[in-house]
Amino acid sequence: MKLVVFGSTGMGGSAAVAAGLERGHDVTVLARSQASADKAPPGVRVVRGDALDPAAVARTLDGADAVIQYLGVGGLGDGKPNDFVPDATRVIIEEMRAHRIERLVCASNMGLPGSGAFLFRRVLVPLFARRLPPILDAKVVMEARLADSELAWTAVRLPALKAGAAKGTVKVDPTGRATGYAITCADAADFMLDSIEQRRHLRTAVGVSN
Numbered sequence: 001m002k003l004v005v006f007g008s009t010g011m012g013g014s015a016a017v018a019a020g021l022e023r024g025h026d027v028t029v030l031a032r033s034q035a036s037a038d039k040a041p042p043g044v045r046v047v048r049g050d051a052l053d054p055a056a057v058a059r060t061l062d063g064a065d066a067v068i069q070y071l072g073v074g075g076l077g078d079g080k081p082n083d084f085v086p087d088a089t090r091v092i093i094e095e096m097r098a099h100r101i102e103r104l105v106c107a108s109n110m111g112l113p114g115s116g117a118f119l120f121r122r123v124l125v126p127l128f129a130r131r132l133p134p135i136l137d138a139k140v141v142m143e144a145r146l147a148d149s150e151l152a153w154t155a156v157r158l159p160a161l162k163a164g165a166a167k168g169t170v171k172v173d174p175t176g177r178a179t180g181y182a183i184t185c186a187d188a189a190d191f192m193l194d195s196i197e198q199r200r201h202l203r204t205a206v207g208v209s210n
């Protein structure tokens with residue numbers, strides 16, 4: 001399969017690239033700087049450009065079968081409202097439509113309205129993750145753009161990403177209320193790749209954790 005990963009240098013995206021290569025897929029990434037391009041593992045096709053630039057996104061998508069959008073603003077960002085992820089997702093959706101590519105898996109966040117355990121939403125976020133709410137607000141807009149599209153999309157609502165080897169078991173809960181507080185990047189990547197390869201969790205948001 002020809003797989004595109006946006007956000008390929010981030011903690012989550014780099015694991016998605018590694019999982020794609022491990023499974024024998026042809027992987028293409030978009031890099032907005034030479035430093036980011038240099039981080040691509042051997043065998044990965046690198047397109048230079050910005051995720052908000054339709055022409056660069058179109059070049060990246062050329063010939064693709066499926067897309068993983070793992071873009072972010074760098075950790076929790078600066079705590080201010082930021083439309084980058086939903087705006088880039090809109091560009092990706094429009095260019096996927098133009099290229100007749102239908103499968104899109106997007107990184108989203110545990111804690112969107114209606115998701116996440118009570119302790120997470122009411123205690124951990126207000127007390128210990130005060131920069132998270134603008135990230136969640138942006139993902140609400142992103143998920144609405146996915147729902148408005150006709151694509152075969154999946155929004156994977158992630159808890160804290162951890163480094164380390166895959167544990168091999170992933171709890172999945174549509175509401176995210178029965179899932180835990182962390183997942184390894186490797187397990188999250190495997191969940192995304194399994195969802196693509198097995199055409200599962202179509203047109204829905206789903207919570208995951210270890």
Ligand SMILES: NC(=O)c1ccc[n+]([C@@H]2O[C@H](COP(=O)([O-])OP(=O)(O)OC[C@H]3O[C@@H](n4cnc5c(N)ncnc54)[C@H](OP(=O)(O)O)[C@@H]3O)[C@@H](O)[C@H]2O)c1
Binds near residue numbers: 135
């Ligand atoms: N990390 C976590 O614990 C966690 C938990 C839950 C959900 N998430 C979500 O997962 C997503 C990724 O988070 P992350 O921590 O793995 O990554 P991150 O550190 O936020 O990295 C963001 C990625 O997006 C790329 N990027 C940013 N702006 C770009 C632009 N204008 N054009 C092209 N590429 C651009 C970056 O490339 P450069 O190399 O150019 O910077 C990088 O590859 C986010 O949406 C985040 O909210 C993360």
